[in-house]
Amino acid sequence: MVTPLKKFKLKYADTTLFFGEKSIGNLETWVHGKQVVGLVMSRTAAKNSGALQEVLEILSRHSIVHVPYSDVTPNPYASQAVSCAELFRKERVDSIIAIGGGSVIDVAKTVSILVKSNLSPTELVKGVKPENTLPLAAVNLTHGTGSEIDRYAVLTFEETGEKRGFTARYPEVSIDDPRFTLTLPRDQTLFTSLDAFYHAYESATSLYTNMFVQTLSSEAAGIIVKTLPEALSNMKSLELRSRLLYASMIAGISIDIALTHLNHALEHTFSGLNPRLPHGEGLAILGPRIIYHVHKAVPEDSAIILKHIDPSIRPLSGDAEKAYVAVREFQNRLGLKRKLSDYGFGLDDIPGIVAYTLRIIRERYKTTPVNVSEDVLKDIILDAL
The missing domain is CATH 3.40.50.1970 (Rossmann fold)
Structure with a gap:
């Protein structure tokens, strides 16, 4: 025990x-x-x-x-x-x-x-x-x-x-x-924990990352991957909530140092347009395909986090598809079901969102490890719709 x-x-x-x-x-x-x-x-x-x-x-x-x-x-x-x-x-x-x-x-x-x-x-x-x-x-x-x-x-x-x-x-x-945190409903337990997971992932793969950030981020991700499924089945466990809270806190230090990048840039665009989209859920909807592109770009950094979901994911660009599938299936097992289309987004929204996101990444997200293009953003959004 x-x-x-x-x-x-x-x-x-x-x-x-x-x-x-x-x-x-x-x-x-x-x-x-x-x-x-x-x-x-x-x-x-x-x-x-x-x-x-x-x-x-x-x-x-x-x-x-x-x-x-x-x-x-x-x-x-x-x-x-x-x-x-x-x-x-x-x-x-x-x-x-x-x-x-x-x-x-x-x-x-x-x-x-x-x-x-x-x-x-x-x-x-x-x-x-x-x-x-x-x-x-x-x-x-x-x-x-x-x-x-x-x-x-x-x-x-x-x-x-x-x-x-x-x-x-x-x-x-x-x-x-x-x-x-014991009164958080199931959805918010899931969404806030996945928010912390993506803080860990983005800071560990940021162009501003360092050994300290990756140490904290790996620990946070490991706790979340192990503890979140248990917490969703035992919502009143103070010990499980404590572990998720600790993981969130150290992931907060990680983003304070190394910041976030592509997922937060894109999610902020969507939840700015529709504030009914919970931030953590938006990150999780967009996340798996973003991880595909990030793993291709910085596989060694990416694998530091993703090993907690699937230890067989290698620090090689060729494992990008495997990384995408592993994260998507992990979230599916947790009960993440909705897509961006459930919040009113459709194909007609893509050109404007792509143009805006490209601009803000150039202006504000110097941490992004991916060479972001229109095609990359369209690929991510289509997967999330």
Whole structure:
């Protein structure tokens, strides 16, 4: 019997992360001296997970006023960050706690900047750096994005339909308490875990990768491949959730260092056009055929991750088709069934999406190991439709 993961404290970049059951108690020290805390949440997850109640109890013990903002949606819009910042500015919030997954934490990162500056989300995307930010803590509720440990945020801009990632800031304190992931439904358990898997794969195969990234990414992928099938059959296992949460966190460090590339570039295009497409599901729908092209380009790096799915995949370009089939069948066994066509995409959408994706890869995804052409993108999209 494998013993459950023990609690630990990790200092990475500007974040102090507390990992483990009941690690939320470490917020007690962070909230000391604060007077008005803004809470950034989605509509139901913070409450359903039990995290909101425990945060409120901590704030109550310290007689701290809280101001809730609970309108964050999956694939959040920039306007949500602006609205939240306006509310927190009006209520004189002096610090922020994000209680949620990647979408919530990304909005909270942005809000912590906007409240203390005259900057807009558009200016942040353009790389304008803030002089001051509000103190920010993150209580993470999913084992997917790694946003609790990285510096990035992703927002969708309604006026253009563009989904843009940008450098925001690190949380000061992050809580990875696996108890709060136990209420994730099956679909979100699957999608968030596959999100973390593709973080591991893309960072390990990025042109910015290194030995440290590949060590973390291989460990993350190995845990996810072994643990996710078990977790989907035993949704209330705290130990299995802990392992998936740990894998997501270390994969978050990997993308913080080496970034993502082709899959995130293409998925952001699709979920920007249709925010109903869950990010992790979009990555998984597109992923197998992207892995075919990536394995052809950088087979040694690719095989470091894919050996966990099929140890017979060789670090050779000639095994690209085998890699594609192995990942596709792995995801099928987990119950990934939908395609892009289930979200309203069709053949008529391909020319515009190809043209846009080619442009953003040239402009923003210098990490991409594949020589991306129209034919490559069409091949990937047709497979995903």
